[in-house]
Amino acid sequence: MKLDDAETPRLLLDTERLQQNIDMMAARCADLGVTLRPHLKTPKSLKVAEQAVPDKASPLTVSTLKEAEAFAAGGHTNILCAAATAPTKLAHADRIQCTTNAWVILVTDSVALVEAADAKAGELGASFDFLIEVDCGEHRSGVKPASEELLQVAEALKAASHLRLVGVMSHAGHSYALDDPEQIADLAEVERAAAADSASMLREAGYDCEIVSIGSTPTVLHARHLEGVTEARAGVYLFWDLAQYSRKMCRLDDIAVTVLATVIGHNREGKSIIIDAGALALSKDISANTFAPHVQYGFVCDVDTLEQFDGLSVSEVHQEHGTVFVPDESWFDRLPIGSQVRVLPNHTCMTCAAYDAYDVVQGGEIVETWPRVNGW
Amino acid sequence: MKLDDAETPRLLLDTERLQQNIDMMAARCADLGVTLRPHLKTPKSLKVAEQAVPDKASPLTVSTLKEAEAFAAGGHTNILCAAATAPTKLAHADRIQCTTNAWVILVTDSVALVEAADAKAGELGASFDFLIEVDCGEHRSGVKPASEELLQVAEALKAASHLRLVGVMSHAGHSYALDDPEQIADLAEVERAAAADSASMLREAGYDCEIVSIGSTPTVLHARHLEGVTEARAGVYLFWDLAQYSRKMCRLDDIAVTVLATVIGHNREGKSIIIDAGALALSKDISANTFAPHVQYGFVCDVDTLEQFDGLSVSEVHQEHGTVFVPDESWFDRLPIGSQVRVLPNHTCMTCAAYDAYDVVQGGEIVETWPRVNGW
Numbered sequence: 001m002k003l004d005d006a007e008t009p010r011l012l013l014d015t016e017r018l019q020q021n022i023d024m025m026a027a028r029c030a031d032l033g034v035t036l037r038p039h040l041k042t043p044k045s046l047k048v049a050e051q052a053v054p055d056k057a058s059p060l061t062v063s064t065l066k067e068a069e070a071f072a073a074g075g076h077t078n079i080l081c082a083a084a085t086a087p088t089k090l091a092h093a094d095r096i097q098c099t100t101n102a103w104v105i106l107v108t109d110s111v112a113l114v115e116a117a118d119a120k121a122g123e124l125g126a127s128f129d130f131l132i133e134v135d136c137g138e139h140r141s142g143v144k145p146a147s148e149e150l151l152q153v154a155e156a157l158k159a160a161s162h163l164r165l166v167g168v169m170s171h172a173g174h175s176y177a178l179d180d181p182e183q184i185a186d187l188a189e190v191e192r193a194a195a196a197d198s199a200s201m202l203r204e205a206g207y208d209c210e211i212v213s214i215g216s217t218p219t220v221l222h223a224r225h226l227e228g229v230t231e232a233r234a235g236v237y238l239f240w241d242l243a244q245y246s247r248k249m250c251r252l253d254d255i256a257v258t259v260l261a262t263v264i265g266h267n268r269e270g271k272s273i274i275i276d277a278g279a280l281a282l283s284k285d286i287s288a289n290t291f292a293p294h295v296q297y298g299f300v301c302d303v304d305t306l307e308q309f310d311g312l313s314v315s316e317v318h319q320e321h322g323t324v325f326v327p328d329e330s331w332f333d334r335l336p337i338g339s340q341v342r343v344l345p346n347h348t349c350m351t352c353a354a355y356d357a358y359d360v361v362q363g364g365e366i367v368e369t370w371p372r373v374n375g376w
Numbered sequence: 377m378k379l380d381d382a383e384t385p386r387l388l389l390d391t392e393r394l395q396q397n398i399d400m401m402a403a404r405c406a407d408l409g410v411t412l413r414p415h416l417k418t419p420k421s422l423k424v425a426e427q428a429v430p431d432k433a434s435p436l437t438v439s440t441l442k443e444a445e446a447f448a449a450g451g452h453t454n455i456l457c458a459a460a461t462a463p464t465k466l467a468h469a470d471r472i473q474c475t476t477n478a479w480v481i482l483v484t485d486s487v488a489l490v491e492a493a494d495a496k497a498g499e500l501g502a503s504f505d506f507l508i509e510v511d512c513g514e515h516r517s518g519v520k521p522a523s524e525e526l527l528q529v530a531e532a533l534k535a536a537s538h539l540r541l542v543g544v545m546s547h548a549g550h551s552y553a554l555d556d557p558e559q560i561a562d563l564a565e566v567e568r569a570a571a572a573d574s575a576s577m578l579r580e581a582g583y584d585c586e587i588v589s590i591g592s593t594p595t596v597l598h599a600r601h602l603e604g605v606t607e608a609r610a611g612v613y614l615f616w617d618l619a620q621y622s623r624k625m626c627r628l629d630d631i632a633v634t635v636l637a638t639v640i641g642h643n644r645e646g647k648s649i650i651i652d653a654g655a656l657a658l659s660k661d662i663s664a665n666t667f668a669p670h671v672q673y674g675f676v677c678d679v680d681t682l683e684q685f686d687g688l689s690v691s692e693v694h695q696e697h698g699t700v701f702v703p704d705e706s707w708f709d710r711l712p713i714g715s716q717v718r719v720l721p722n723h724t725c726m727t728c729a730a731y732d733a734y735d736v737v738q739g740g741e742i743v744e745t746w747p748r749v750n751g752w
Contacts (some may be wrong), residue, residue: 008462009752084641086638086639113714140694262464264459264460264517265517274516276462280726284661284726285660321517374730374732376657
């Protein structure tokens with residue numbers, strides 16, 4: 001189908017850009033001497049997983065068991081579910097392990113969860129492998145690195161009948177608050193040391209620690225070295241977005257997903273153009289705006305060239321309306337009612353979540369549709 | 377299934393509260409002497425439509441053709457798609473009209489769209505009925521009320537071979553910026569007059585104007601009268617949310633949807649509890665916070681009583697993590713890891729959009745699952 005004929009809004013994916021991004025991060029991790037475990041919470045798509053993780057025995061990361069289930073059913077066999085689990089989710093994790101060849105690795109940061117998980121595993125006749133999350137400064141979740149608390153959780157896992165400790169992970173989510181490469185490199189070192197020091201402490205205390213996992217796209221890109229780390233998690237690099245562009249992590253030309261929208265109104269008095277991509281189609285996330293307030297809800301671009309129209313952004317959103325303020329009347333001729341635009345997303349993880357599928361676009365045509373795995 | 381056993385996050389619906397809300401608005405519109413045309417862009421559910429519009433010949437409103445398609449397939453026959461349409465969507469609208477008994481009413485505010493739609497209708501061998509949108513002060517879309525521009529669009533519809541003018545609509549979306557009943561009543565009068573005066577002008581000029589449609593939940597609730605209006609559109613009253621509560625439109629006990637979440641972490645140093653409902657499960661919409669900043673991403677409530685825990689809100693969100701700051705250590709005992717909470721949504725339209733379905737809850741059990749119609 002030609003884009004011209006496509007009902008909008010819809011989510012377009014440029015797989016050439018995706019492949020370039022995949023190659024870039026693969027080369028970067030090879031340089032760092034670590035395994036890349038791509039985080040697929042942004043794409044949530046088996047087809048993207050096949051491109052990003054062509055060797056199905058290679059590791060990948062997910063944020064939900066629904067993603068894990070889809071990727072396991074698709075043949076991927078090494079899946080880390082990177083948010084602390086809840087006991088009520090273990091039956092689901094067990095089903096995935098029982099019906100596929102996948103190794104599903106779970107995450108914990110508390111003795112309480114370990115004890116509850118062990119009891120549940122007993123009920124289910126299941127066994128689960130866990131990473132212990134260590135907090136490298138984001139202060140969201142995780143035990144303190146190389147701490148007494150870390151040893152307590154490790155000891156609880158050892159004492160558990162149905163659980164096994166397989167490693168540690170840290171996540172410098174606060175790297176998203178930075179745009180200076182030196183500061184990000186410093187933070188990457190904190191993230192690395194948190195994981196590596198915790199692994200050393202566990203090994204010295206006699207525990208196995210096969211996996212030492214770090215990551216966030218910015219820290220993986222700017223780390224000076226990753227000594228003591230076995231693998232890096234990164235996800236947003238697959239698609240990029242204006243939030244990452246605003247932090248100088250990517251170029252505009254690297255962004256692989258856009259929202260196709262149609263001009264449905266001209267407000268001449270209000271000097272604005274109305275498009276049919278609003279709060280649901282773009283999301284209300286404005287992460288980019290900390291560093292680049294002019295991004296607003298996304299850059300408005302030419303459908304063919306993907307060049308931003310002279311400073312145009314989506315300025316306001318309602319559920320199904322996006323308002324694009326224009327500097328002068330000439331825009332009503334340049335963007336007539338019924339014409340299409342493409343919007344570069346502010347924060348791609350949130351924008352993509354509104355869509356059931358990606359439309360893969362090549363030369364102005366939709367050539368394939370790749371389903372997403374939304375929800376829980 | 378008992379809530380205790382349910383994997384989270386999930387979207388719970390209390391159909392008793394829904395019914396009370398339905399009854400309240402039905403009574404209100406009966407008092408005002410207008411037909412209620414419920415806006416189903418919030419629930420996007422055929423089962424909710426069956427409850428809110430039990431007589432399937434009665435009018436309803438949608439925001440997408442996908443909703444229109446689902447409700448038409450479910451037997452509803454009078455469907456207004458209340459955002460200006462794009463020519464590329466007309467084939468879809470025609471399919472709905474050809475395969476069901478539904479009357480699909482579209483919206484326009486420009487001669488350009490009318491001309492493009494007529495050409496498209498000719499290609500399709502279809503015919504479409506339109507309302508003209510008039511701008512009652514929100515300045516998003518619509519022609520000026522009772523204006524020369526209104527007559528031009530009406531004339532274009534009359535000149536079109538395949539289109540028909542059936543009425544006018546206005547929408548005081550800016551009523552959401554108010555919380556004072558008198559000011560809302562004043563605005564309701566502006567909204568009413570915009571539609572009624574436009575209808576009078578059209579009739580005087582010899583055009584038919586069967587439908588005179590106004591609406592937004594706040595203006596319908598506070599209008600002093602609706603003379604000259606035939607129908608009112610309102611939607612968020614079906615579920616309510618904290619954005620409406622913050623504007624004194626509803627009580628907390630009226631809110632019919634909640635997000636069920638599980639405590640997955642305790643951060644004792646950071647005095648916070650981590651739940652598995654984050655930015656995707658709750659949305660990043662903070663509409664309530666203009667009037668009630670303490671709402672943050674939603675109130676954290678007891679699963680059984682739905683009472684808010686002493687001032688607790690979701691303070692920060694990441695994709696799959698919600699951070700609830702707690703005033704003291706006692707909360708780690710009151711909300712142990714693995715325990716559940718329910719979150720009252722900040723803005724229900726955006727929160728619901730993340731879910732495939734509602735779990736209808738009665739007495740601590742999920743008794744039915746009602747699918748949603750997301751996307752476009």
